[in-house]
Amino acid sequence: MRVKLVLMFSILLMIATSAAADKGLVVKPSAYSVAETLDRLEEVLKEKGLTIFARIDHSAGAAKMQLNLRPTQVLIFGNPKMGTALMHSNQAVGIDLPMKVLAWKDAQGRVWIAYNDPAYLAARHQIHDRGEVLQKMTGALGKLTDKAASKP
Numbered sequence: 552m553r554v555k556l557v558l559m560f561s562i563l564l565m566i567a568t569s570a571a572a573d574k575g576l577v578v579k580p581s582a583y584s585v586a587e588t589l590d591r592l593e594e595v596l597k598e599k600g601l602t603i604f605a606r607i608d609h610s611a612g613a614a615k616m617q618l619n620l621r622p623t624q625v626l627i628f629g630n631p632k633m634g635t636a637l638m639h640s641n642q643a644v645g646i647d648l649p650m651k652v653l654a655w656k657d658a659q660g661r662v663w664i665a666y667n668d669p670a671y672l673a674a675r676h677q678i679h680d681r682g683e684v685l686q687k688m689t690g691a692l693g694k695l696t697d698k699a700a701s702k703p
Contacts (some may be wrong), residue, residue: 558580575671577692581662581700584655585622588664592699601694603628605648611640622662623655630691636684637672644676650688652696659685664700 581588581590593603604627613620629649652666669688673681 563572569601575668575675576665577668577696578663578665579696579700581654581664582702583700585624585656585662587623588654588662588699589626589652592664592695594629594635595695595698596626599691601628601630602649621656621658623653626652626654631634632687637676637678637681640678640681641676644672644678647672647675650692652699662700664696666696 583591589606593606596603605625607627609623609625609627610620627649628651634642634645634648637648647667650666652660652664654664656662669692671687673679673685678685
């Protein structure tokens, strides 16, 4: 039974990830609540010396307007050294920087996180001369979000 559940979860994750990849997003499940996932991410980002710019609670904003929205939050953060390097290639990438991680609870009660794939941003803004920076961003985002969303 446990093997079937793991297999079913893996298939759902692949479907969600592949559908989102078409839109330039990397999507991962989280083992924690929305708030705890972003709390954990914020903690690890601060440990790594990244700048936290803002945290937006979309569901709290909706509640102020007497609207319902499942827990949904965004953490905006960055590394000016990497972001500036990308903007030296094409300042228009600034519309997508600093980086953002979205966490939300779906209708089935699962929590997900998503962020823009750096390769997608490079393609979108025709950045072809920053392979090393993009590789570092991709690796860092993967590790940081894994640490925030996965149980030890």
